[in-house]
Amino acid sequence: MTTLTSADDPDRLLSINDVSDLLQLPVQSIYKQRSVGEFCPAYKIGRHLRWRRSELIAWLATRRDPV
Template sequence: MASTDELDRLLSIDDVSEMLQIPVQSIYKQRAVGRFCPAYRIGRHLRWRRGELLNWLETRKDPV
């Protein structure tokens, strides 16, 4: 299990893209239609808390 510090770590869009193995552009497109994990805007940058992203990902499990 990940430590609290690791779960609180902020991820850039490139980190998220690598973690989920999807292109950055796919993240932007899914965000535009409200189908991606909410991000924090820090200045002009988007950041995701790792723990929140993992929790959101769990809600996307394929039931089959």
């Protein structure tokens, strides 16, 4: 039986800093890409943005460079 750690939980909600760390992108780059509609959709909870880990990983797979 495989036990998922909280970091591996596909339903885990990620903060902007978590996403920044995971994708190795500056937070400002994520905000900029969001403002032009080029980033994975987020959930807005109050004033905070959250991404479901599984949705972010699936979105990332669609961004693969074909070369």
